[in-house]
Amino acid sequence: MSAAPRTAPVSHAPGATSSPPPSTNAQPLSHPSAGAPGGPPPASPTTLALASFLRHNGALKMRQGVLNGKRADFFRCKRALRALQSPAYVKAQKKKGSLLPPITTEEEAIVAFRALPVSSLAIRVEKLTRKSLATKRAAALAAGGPAGAAAAAKLPPESALSKTKGVPTLVFVREQVVAADDELYYVWIWEQVQLRIYLYAGLGAATVFAIVLFPLWPPIMRLGVWYLSMGLLGLIGLFFVLAIVRLVLFCVTYFATPPGLWIFPNLFADVGFVDSFIPTYAWNVKSEKKKKKGAAVGEEKVTASVSAVVAEDDE
Known part of the structure; x- marks a missing residue:
């Protein structure tokens, strides 16, 4: 009999919508910066090293979603926990000068990953579909009262959902739970500055400088x-x-x-x-083919309707 997955709820994302945790074992954990005007605490060098290892890691199988009207990379939490227990992580952790902490168990991986949402490097989100949006709105209205009406008003309209196939709409979740669960998604807020960005910037500056010196x-x-x-x-x-x-x-x-x-x-x-x-x-001839195809579909529907009527008459 397999043991239930370990969970470790962490901070609450500001301005996020509430959502029940996926595990009944999850207990709220106070944010280290709760009540502080400065927001989340600065990320430690160890946390930044973890984020650098995971940010462009192929094991996470990251996808793109729409968060607050912008594209963002999101991933399943369980894939990040697997990456922290992989041989590639062990190899990177044993390198000279590495700041990665040693991880051998799933519990240690959960504790290490929990530092990312605490420092707002990666925040838990959920995929919002038309069905889930309708369910949330119905639940808020069923609650009744001003609180229910306010919760329903905070939900985005259906027209705001992503219309691109394979690119879902994402919304923040207040309860930042860390667990090896299929339904836990995290989105990257932190973006690692890459060397090619500096190279492109230098190339652009050199091009502008060369154009300015064109008379010479x-x-x-x-x-x-x-x-x-x-x-x-x-x-x-x-x-x-x-x-x-x-x-x-x-x-x-x-x-x-x-x-x-x-x-x-x-x-x-x-x-x-x-x-x-x-x-x-x-x-x-493309439009002609479409017209013929549409006419054929219409004929099939008419034939099916006639067959259904004939069958009813026979009965």
Whole structure:
């Protein structure tokens, strides 16, 4: 008989919606900075080392969600606990100068991970769907009174939910429970500054500096830039001419020889540069196929309805 998963509830995220903990064993734990005007305590070097190890760890299988109107990476808590007990963590912890704490059991992993929400590096969230939103609103209204009406008013409207498939809407949860549970999700609030960001910033500054010093360039370099700019302007003009010509040709062929002929039909499609010019031409038959498919579906529905009526008459 397997033991129940260990849980360790921690801080309360400010401004979060309340949600019952997934385990009856969870007991509220006071935040170290409760009542302090400065907010959460600063992260210790050990906590930052844990966050650096987990932030871009492939074992977490992070996904993107919409939190407060912005994209954010979220993950299951149980995957983070597994990563803290993995051989990769043991190897990283034994490196010289490593600040990672030794972890050998699930209880030690829970204690270590609990430092992330305490320092507001990762906060517990839940996925909000249309069904769960309707359930929360109905429960709040059923409670009655001003408190229930206020709780229902705080819920986001259905139109605010993410419309992108595979990118759910996330909301903060007040009870920050840490456990190896499938329904516990955490979102990253902390973003590790990577070296490539500094490289891009340096490259951008160097480019601006080079443009400012353009009058001091050698004459041959300035002449080369002029020819290059004229070539780019010519390509842009050719693109506009091609778009106009293909539109005029389609309008003519649409009435002369329906359903119309497109030159470079994938020119404005969401494909690569080379694929935009493949094929060279094609007839506009997509809409016709959709109409035929819709008509076939309608015929199937009518046939099914007639069959149902005939069966009822036979009975």
